[in-house]
Amino acid sequence: MTEQTQQERKPANKRKDQSVSESGFATKAIHAAQTPDPTTGAMVLPIYQTTTYAQQAVGVNKGFTYSRTGNPTVQVLEDSLNILEKGQGGACFGTGMAAITAVFALLSQGDHAIISSVVYGGTPRLCNMILSRYGLKFSYVDTGDVDTVRAALSPKTKLIFVETPANPTLKLTDIRAISEIKGDAKLVVDNTFLTPALQIPLDLGADITLHSTTKFIEGHNSTVGGAIITKTKKDHEDLKYLQNAMGLIQSPFNAWLTLRGLKTLDVRMKRHCENAQIIAEYLEGNPKVTKVLYPGLNSFPQASIARRQHSQGHGGLLAFELKGGVKSGLKFASSLSLITLAENLGAVETMVTHPATMTHAAMSKQARLGAGITDGLIRLSVGLEDVDDLIFDLDQSIKKATS
Ligand SMILES: Cc1ncc(COP(=O)(O)O)c(C=O)c1O
Known part of the structure; x- marks a missing residue:
């Protein structure tokens, strides 16, 4: 159980009253x-x-x-x-x-x-x-x-x-x-x-x-x-x-x-974190994937800041690169079947984006590369679907893109 959940689950006799300031995050978000x-x-x-x-x-x-x-x-x-x-x-x-x-x-x-x-x-x-x-x-x-x-x-x-x-x-x-x-x-x-x-x-x-x-x-x-x-x-x-x-x-x-x-933010964020962590670990173990960036991975360069700063998980976003760079990245994005190629992030549906040509196309190439946004980078916004279905789709698409 995380620190925050323990704090929020205050024993009834430690609470002063039923006021909003005494409630946990999920209750506040609803009421x-x-x-x-x-x-x-x-x-x-x-x-x-x-x-x-x-x-x-x-x-x-x-x-x-x-x-x-x-x-x-x-x-x-x-x-x-x-x-x-x-x-x-x-x-x-x-x-x-x-x-x-x-x-x-x-x-x-x-x-x-x-x-x-x-x-x-x-x-x-x-x-x-x-x-x-x-x-x-x-x-x-x-x-x-x-x-x-x-x-x-x-x-x-x-x-x-x-x-x-x-x-x-x-x-x-x-x-x-x-x-x-x-x-x-x-x-x-x-x-x-x-x-x-x-x-x-x-x-x-x-x-x-x-x-x-x-x-x-x-x-x-x-x-x-x-x-x-x-x-x-x-x-x-x-x-x-x-x-x-x-x-x-x-x-x-x-x-x-x-x-x-x-009203459902708390429960959604928990599932986003759970699914993203499992997918990040799956990608890290896939030999066709050359780099995975997710703050919940021990390999993440700033994992210690993440542990200190994030209260009960590391969110639903991750980024990765495939063997074969841009060419396989673009093929991957168009070979997905359940996951959608789209500009947005943070929704119940899992979405994939190619930042260099989509969300960050307005940046100069020099500024983009300086910021680590390489041409082959893929951003995945992990949604709330069954994680096995998401991994199945990622797997078949990675195979097509790198074969
Ligand atoms: C981190 C972040 N901030 C701000 C924005 C801009 O928000 P909007 O698209 O709602 O104008 C975006 C859009 O993708 C974003 O990802």
């Missing part, structure tokens, strides 16, 4: 902010599909005025994620990229940001192609190495943006270690790959946690969305201001679907 509708008793929160709200008098209202500024369904998702990530405020966005845009919009002309050299390809595209035009400066460094981050800091550094585990090589950053050297810069952690079920960055010293809720949080390949949870009320207020001013909002319907996904 914390999602209470039955007070007007009708409906067990499931309604989709408040409305643009505006009747006001009782000028300046007198029930907390909502216009759905760009606030919407009751979206607000419940924001409150739920805030409770799970242990923050002081949550804000939900139309996509993960909208959330990332908002976080960088906290900066002003001349400010400098440090970004992990391995991140989802859309982040450097946003920074290099768009935000650099507004006088922001970016350095891409190996945030897995604390000394490299220290060397890149300057008085102008206002933000350190890390993704851990990172897309697609699973490279880790020691959040606690970076929080201790960051000075006044805000440490932002993209927690998309693990979710608060497995890692709570604010507990580890981060200032801001960010998600593409498109992935594990919603978990069913049905929406796009993003979220930001902050350690301080001030950062939350600043982000809500930016969100309203820039129109970077989530829709009530997507928020409702995401809330539905959230």
